[in-house]
Amino acid sequence: MSKRVIELSVLVVLLVSGLTFCQNMDKMWGEQVMRLKAGDAERGQLFEQGNYAMFIHWGLYSHIGNLYKGKSYYGIGEWIMNRNMAGIPIDEYQALAADFNPVKFNANEIAKLARDAGMKYIVITAKHHDGFAMYHSKVNKFNIVDATPFGRDPMKELARACKKYGLGLGFYYSHNQDWTFPGGGNGPKTTADGTKVDFKHYYENKCRAQVEEITTNYGPIAIVWFDTPGRIPREYVEELVAIVHKNQPNALVSGRAGYGLGDYLSLGDMEVPNENVEGIWETVDTTNDSWAYAWYDNYWKTPKEILHRLVSCVGRGGTYMLNIGPRGDGTVPELAAQTLRKAGEWITRYPQVVYGTDASPWKHALPWGDVTVKDKTLFLCVFDMPKEGALYLPGLKTKVKSARLVSKRRKQAELKVQTQNSWTRIQLPARMPEKLVPVVQVELEAEPEVDPCWGIDPALETTILAQFAKVTGAKQESKKWMEKFGEWKHVVRVWKWEPGGKASWEVDVLEPGYYNVDLTYNGKDRIVWGVDVQGGQHIQNQQNSSHNYQKFPIGWISFPKPGRYTVSVSCVEGDMAEASLKAIHLTPAL
Numbered sequence: 001m002s003k004r005v006i007e008l009s010v011l012v013v014l015l016v017s018g019l020t021f022c023q024n025m026d027k028m029w030g031e032q033v034m035r036l037k038a039g040d041a042e043r044g045q046l047f048e049q050g051n052y053a054m055f056i057h058w059g060l061y062s063h064i065g066n067l068y069k070g071k072s073y074y075g076i077g078e079w080i081m082n083r084n085m086a087g088i089p090i091d092e093y094q095a096l097a098a099d100f101n102p103v104k105f106n107a108n109e110i111a112k113l114a115r116d117a118g119m120k121y122i123v124i125t126a127k128h129h130d131g132f133a134m135y136h137s138k139v140n141k142f143n144i145v146d147a148t149p150f151g152r153d154p155m156k157e158l159a160r161a162c163k164k165y166g167l168g169l170g171f172y173y174s175h176n177q178d179w180t181f182p183g184g185g186n187g188p189k190t191t192a193d194g195t196k197v198d199f200k201h202y203y204e205n206k207c208r209a210q211v212e213e214i215t216t217n218y219g220p221i222a223i224v225w226f227d228t229p230g231r232i233p234r235e236y237v238e239e240l241v242a243i244v245h246k247n248q249p250n251a252l253v254s255g256r257a258g259y260g261l262g263d264y265l266s267l268g269d270m271e272v273p274n275e276n277v278e279g280i281w282e283t284v285d286t287t288n289d290s291w292a293y294a295w296y297d298n299y300w301k302t303p304k305e306i307l308h309r310l311v312s313c314v315g316r317g318g319t320y321m322l323n324i325g326p327r328g329d330g331t332v333p334e335l336a337a338q339t340l341r342k343a344g345e346w347i348t349r350y351p352q353v354v355y356g357t358d359a360s361p362w363k364h365a366l367p368w369g370d371v372t373v374k375d376k377t378l379f380l381c382v383f384d385m386p387k388e389g390a391l392y393l394p395g396l397k398t399k400v401k402s403a404r405l406v407s408k409r410r411k412q413a414e415l416k417v418q419t420q421n422s423w424t425r426i427q428l429p430a431r432m433p434e435k436l437v438p439v440v441q442v443e444l445e446a447e448p449e450v451d452p453c454w455g456i457d458p459a460l461e462t463t464i465l466a467q468f469a470k471v472t473g474a475k476q477e478s479k480k481w482m483e484k485f486g487e488w489k490h491v492v493r494v495w496k497w498e499p500g501g502k503a504s505w506e507v508d509v510l511e512p513g514y515y516n517v518d519l520t521y522n523g524k525d526r527i528v529w530g531v532d533v534q535g536g537q538h539i540q541n542q543q544n545s546s547h548n549y550q551k552f553p554i555g556w557i558s559f560p561k562p563g564r565y566t567v568s569v570s571c572v573e574g575d576m577a578e579a580s581l582k583a584i585h586l587t588p589a590l
């Protein structure tokens with residue numbers, strides 16, 4: 001049993017930073033206090049070894065693809081019924097099943113794609129909030145076998161394909177929301193004959209029986225992914241979790257079951273955390289913007305972005321589950337497949353960097369990239385190559401034995417390693433054979449220990465988030481918002497500045513000199529910002545602002561000697577209540 005899993009037996013894990021989270025989202029996703037008991041450690045192995053997975057949103061909504069009656073709707077496709085999207089009446093939506101015929105669905109191709117992408121298991125929507133079951137349900141006819149001309153059970157096919165390709169299979173099941181079955185969350189309140197019903201009616205006549213079905217009819221299941229518990233009463237969640245445990249003793253139950261009854265923490269949709277998170281957790285994300293297929297959605301994450309987000313999640317101590325939205329005909333959008341495969345080729349070159357590794361001792365990203373750890377080995381993944389060809393590691397207290405590039409083909413030459421003050425400098429070769437994301441393997445004399453001070457990189461821009469600031473005389477708050485309908489963005493901002501209010505960071509400077517300061521913020525109209533180096537220089541400048549977060553230059557500031565400083569930002573003039581700071585950026589200038 002690995003160290004991380006044992007730790008979980010005693011850990012009570014609380015959400016990221018203890019900052020206030022959007023009330024509505026908390027209601028939607030439920031209480032997220034998770035623990036994995038010692039006896040459940042076997043189940044935890046799924047995440048320990050397989051910290052990369054495929055999520056699939058596929059359902060009747062995929063057939064619509066966000067184009068309904070000639071009009072396009074922008075947002076998450078599986079919500080197309082919602083009144084903020086197309087507002088489709090229940091009977092009209094149900095009637096669409098007659099045309100849903102995904103004859104090109106090929107479970108083997110999808111499983112092979114997941115395997116080639118480097119993913120270890122697949123979680124697919126067995127039933128989303130629309131209530132349409134994507135498997136042959138005996139208890140409700142609104143399913144892909146009974147209500148469509150297709151007549152096949154794609155979940156049976158996928159279960160076989162996952163077995164063939166050595167992948168785990170999990171089912172997403174919307175346990176609280178059901179928009180088409182009487183009594184379901186946000187669903188109709190009466191049956192067809194007008195009888196008033198409550199949640200119990202839905203639970204007893206559909207939900208419970210369907211959870212029994214998906215956990216008994218498809219062989220071993222790796223995970224049951226409940227979502228949006230909302231106001232579901234606790235006893236129902238208790239029973240559903242018990243059903244999963246009874247039928248699938250090795251299956252994990254997602255954190256969004258509700259009431260902290262799941263096995264692990266699920267962060268917010270599309271939320272890659274900036275700081276290490278303890279315990280077993282996962283981030284779910286999409287290859288483009290929507291979860292379910294949307295005809296216009298061509299904003300794909302590049303292979304490098306996928307790897308960056310994957311390594312960030314693993315480096316913060318978690319698991320990354322990345323979604324694809326197959327079309328209504330069952331095919332996977334080609335560009336989604338291509339970007340996943342390209343990222344997968346990199347993982348095939350560097351599997352030891354991703355699988356079974358632990359979180360970075362720095363607890364956050366570094367200017368050139370991110371770090372995963374296996375015992376006394378660091379894997380440095382270089383996402384932004386420094387021009388002068390050296391990597392700087394701030395505050396590494398453990399002695400380095402050796403550093404070399406990772407290559408499958410042959411053992412690489414040792415790289416020159418120097419230490420100066422609290423910094424370690426690794427000289428990279430002039431020619432880097434890996435073009436996508438080079439990896440440097442650093443062997444240490446002991447398990448890594450790192451000084452938590454922020455290092456100002458001598459070669460690259462260093463970004464420090466407001467999330468990490470010590471704040472006085474202003475408010476530090478977490479905020480989520482929807483970029484498009486259902487597409488969530490997350491930020492920790494410092495705002496509501498009082499006169500003299502400050503956001504401060506302790507930093508360590510290796511190269512003295514002038515650094516250009518930029519600030520990322522949003523706000524109203526022009527704002528005057530001040531930046532101070534404790535015992536040193538004060539600069540201030542006015543810049544415009546925008547309603548969304550943008551980066552603005554403030555000016556140069558000097559660090560006259562190497563060593564430690566406290567850098568502070570203050571809001572000097574303007575709409576100080578609205579001015580919201582997201583990050584400070586320091587780039588070597590002179």
Ligand code: H79
Nearest residue numbers: 024028057076078079227228269284291485486
């Ligand atoms: O399956 C994907 C989403 O459909 C599902 N979770 C991921 C994995 C999800 N369901 N709900 N939410 C995420 C939270 C969404 C809340 C909102 Fe709304 C939907 C905010 C705006 C639209 C609910 C309805 C609150 C206001 C309107």
